[in-house]
Amino acid sequence: MNNTTAEEPGICEVGGSGLWLPLGGDAEAMWPSELKIFLYLLGLIYCFLGVAIIADVFMSAIEKVTSVKKQVMSKELEKKVTVKVWNDTVANLTLMALGSSAPEILLSVIELVGANFYSGSLGASTIVGSAAFNLLGITAVCIAALPNGEIKQIKDQKVFAITGTFSIFAYLWMLVILVAFSEDMVEPWEGVITFLFFPLLVILSYMADIGMFGSVRQPTEHIVLSQVTTEQLAELMMKVRQDFGGRPVAVRVKAALQHELRQRRSRAVYRVAAVRDMAGGKKVAGINDKTRAQLDASRASNAGNNAQNSASNNTNSNAFLTEAAKSKEKASCVEFVSSRFSVLESVGKAKFGISRHGDLSVAVNVLWKTRSGNEAKHAKDGKDFKMQEGNVEFEPGSSYEEVEVEIIDDDQYEDDQEFYIEINAAVCATKGVDASIGEKKEATVVIVDDDLPGLLSFEREEIQVQESHLQQEMEITVRRRMGASGEIKCRARTEDWSAKAGADYGKVDEELIFKPGQMEAFIKVQIMPKGRYESTEKFRLILEDPTGGAKFDSTTDGGSDSCVCTVVILADTKNKPLVDKIFSTLSPNWDEVALGNAAWIDQFVEAMYCGGSKEEQKNSSWFEFVLHVLSLPWKLIFALVPPTEYCGGWLCFFIALAMIGCVTIIIGDLASLLGCSMQISDLQTAITLVAMGTSLPDTFASRTAALQDEYADASIGNVTGSNSVNVFLGIGLPWMIGAIYWNVLGPTDEWKAKYPRLMTIYPDGGFIVKSTGLAFSVAVFSCCAVVCFAVLIARRAFLGGELGGPKPMQYVSGGVLACLWALYIGLSIWNDSQNN
CATH class of the missing domain: 2.60.40.2030 (CalX-beta domain)
Structure with missing residues (x-):
């Protein structure tokens, strides 16, 4: 983090210093190089663990903030519905991206402020190196992580196309700034535009998400356990019954519901789970292969038992019906x-x-x-x-x-x-x-009494039907009065009210025919099982367009122009006690999947035990216990951060962000000390050790998401957005601040002494960013990124998905991306060595 010239000592040399380190001053500079390299490397790795743990807390706050829901009146449904305040795409590109990339972004900002608004190579190089590892390394891991033959694809392709395009454009734009417009200097307008690309990316991605560039994407269901209502629970129970068959007992419903409720997980959940695994912390329920395998086995076992029971029942039932039918046919x-x-x-x-x-x-x-x-x-x-x-x-x-x-x-x-x-x-x-x-x-x-064709009306103008856990068919009677001469017809159709065709009932649109002398006819309507707690839903059955001289009874609903029957779907009265029972047993367990804590003292208790509790510690392995002991000081320090329940998670958000900044300062100083002791440049340190250290939790999180999520969006779909945000925030923000600062201040004596060669080129001063090394690194990464996207497009076209496929193809694709990353590292280090 220390900007050096020929006259300035390095941070590890006598007279050199960073923001906070070295603590030993000039005495530490006299230590043997081998000792310093060992200690700084060990300290850097330990700080990576610390920043990952505080990022866990930070992501918990983000999950709390972005999962907030509110009730709004739906004009379509004519009732209040619960919706998420944060759009998923906006959340992923703003707070979620900041959460996963906070160390890199803060490193760049802190480097600027700590160097008296001079640019440094550590922050920008870390962002480029991290982007390369994220796109090439993490994608390679996710492609090869799936079982043989399993394929997963990115669902939101329009959003991915936008973020992917921006992820390449962002780094090409860096190249243009550094080389094309004003070499080695960033002008204020360049910094401002770079920063403004961030809101532009968010707006375009949001527009794609809501369907402004094509078909509307179906909203993702994401039920927050702590906010689940009895109505939502009743609907989920109906879904579980359909998946598992029949009316399972309460224990089975509870276990299946907990599985269903955890199916949709945010990016924060996977990130937090990965960090807690690394630090021997409290496990996030359901986020591990063992739990997934057990749930899948349970689902398969339940399905098998239901199929067997169903087959047995069908056999007995068919035998009975066959005998009855034979007996009936005899007579x-x-x-x-x-x-x-x-x-x-x-x-x-x-x-x-x-x-x-x-x-x-x-x-x-x-x-x-x-x-x-x-x-x-x-x-x-x-x-x-x-x-x-x-x-x-x-x-x-x-x-x-x-x-x-x-x-x-x-x-x-x-x-x-x-x-x-x-x-x-x-x-x-x-x-x-x-x-x-x-x-x-x-x-x-x-x-x-006469020869009139007749008046048509429903037998009843309102019909109530109680839903069942199975699909049921009801008959609605239409009567013909005051005449029955000739054949008459009318159109019968359904109309949505609070109940919706397809979800609540089967749509009807047919011609109703009365033969001469026929006095009644029937309309069959399918009532779908949905799962209701106490709510009722309605739809209308309408008769219109009579022919053959028939008319509608003007005294009934609809008047002389039509005839209307209102169908009211009631909740199953047998369902309510079971929902209440399960809701009461589940309610105390909502906290087991909450990422944060409600009480401050719980954070210290959780920090003290491996696995987060005394019971979990007993079941922990020796390796998990070792990780817990190593990370215990960090856990106790970060337990000081307020719980996520305070101020809707925002208090935890800002204090955790400040703590990430503190640890990042130490990481920056240690990285510079290590590079100085090894006699390598900040760029080489940044694109290797620092980039990998800050991206390691994302690697484990993405691998878990690739295995457990239905689509590839949570694993690699967010990489492109994160890489773009890193440039627009992590580089755009400090470059904008630095460019404006030096444009207002002008060249000082210190500036002139620091950049004597550039005085003749830029006599009015400016924010200097040395393009040597960084520009080459950006150019190499951009080329590798294009090849990476070509590989993903080819996999989608020939294999049907970005992840998985036959094992040989997984290894080939992953190997290509891994080689690209190694090529990027090798060429960047080679070029930097040539210029230093």
Whole structure:
């Protein structure tokens, strides 16, 4: 971090110093070089562990901030819904990117301030080196991490295309600034534009995310456990039942729900889990291969048991149905063709059909009779119809016969009247063969007073149906009154209200037909299982566009233009007690997946134990315990940071950021001390040790995300955005500040002494950034990045995804990227050595 000239001593030499180190001053400078190299390297590695641990706390705060939800009124659903305050893409490119790259960005800013606003090579070189390791090294690890044959792809390709383009453009822009416009000097407008590319990237990525450049991306479901409601829990339970089958017991539902609730994890969760594994800290629930394997095995076992039970039940059920069907087929069954008929008063003699099914090889004699009722609507014997009885003979092979009833016509207007025809008995002529009567053993006959086509209306204007854990079919009855002449039709369709077609019910759009004399018809609607706690949802079934002279009953909902039936879907009353039981047992366990703590004292207790608790320490391995002991001083220091529950996580955010800055100062001084002791430049130290040390937690986090996440976005999809943000913030911000500072201040005596050769080129002074080494490093990385994206595009085209595939192809792709990274390191060091 110390800018040296020929006259200035190095940081490790007598008279040299950094911001805080060396603590021993000139006495330390006299130590043997071998001892200094060993101690500085050990200290640098230990500080990498420390900055990773405080970054864990910082990312916990970011997870808390970005997971905040609020309730808003949905005009579409006509109810309050819960939405996330932070858009996922915006969160990833701002706070999440800052969280994973905070050491590199702060190193660059601190280097500027610590060097009296002169530029240094450590910060900028670390950012370029970190970008190379992230894009080439981490991507190579993720490609080769998947099991043989498994393929995962980036889901949000539009966002990835934008961030990928910016990630290459950002470094080419650095090259343009350093070489093209004003060599070795950054002007204020260059710094400002570099910084403004950051909000431009965020805006463009957000526009792509919400569908302004094409189709709208489906929002990602991300339920925060501490904010889950009983309604959300009920819906999740229904999903689990569909996945695992039937109505599992509460223990199984609880275990499956905890698995489902953790499926969508943010980038912060994977990063924190990786750091805690490195430091022997509290495990993040579900983020390890063992847990994943156990859950997958449990899911497979449950699915297998359900399949076996289902198969067994189906076998028994099918056997029962088969026997019942065979028994039924043996008998000859008779019934009316419809349970409701209508006839005109002037018809004279009306005929009504009786059908037969089953065994048709025998003759069957059917006894029938008419009857009336005592109510005003009932037709009267001798006045409206003639009471009759008789028999119908079904000959062998016959399946249809008719009975005939005389209807009496008069000149007096009267409402529709009805009487009944019933089958009394069915007798088979053949011995040993039974005859039976079906469900339609009685038919209602409506005598219509005139020749009108009729009025249509629903049997009920509001129908309530209780949801089930299985899909169910309901029949909605449409009645035809005051006439039944001719064939009439109308359109039947559903309309969303709070219930939505496809999710809550099956969409209906069909033609409803009434044959001459037909008095009722049925519309079948599918009711989907969704999982409701107490809520009710509604949709409408609408009749419109009648033909054949039919009209709608103007006294019903919809008036004379249409006919409306409201269907209300009620929550399953049997479901509520189970939801309450599971909610009460889950509630105390929400904290097990929370990244932060609610109480300050808990942080110190967690820091003291390996695995975060006394119980977990007993189950920890000796290696985890060693890591815990090594990281214990850092854990106790960073336990001073306020918990994430204070001020919505923002207090933890800013204090953790300040602590990252403190550790970064030490890392910067140690890196310069190490490089000075080894007699290598800051650039070589930055692109190797510092870049790898700050990026190591991201490597483990990305590998875990590649194995456990459904898509590749959480593993490599965020690398491009992070690399872009590093340039726009980590370089754009300090360069903008430095350029403006020297543009206002002008060349001081110190500036003139520091850059005597540049006085003739830039007499008005300016912010000097030596392009030697850095520009070459940026150019090499840009070329390697283009090849890397070509590899990813080729993998998507030929293998179907950026990650995984056959093992030989994984090793080839990963090997190519690893060689590119080695090439970048080798060429950068070679060029730097040539110039120094």
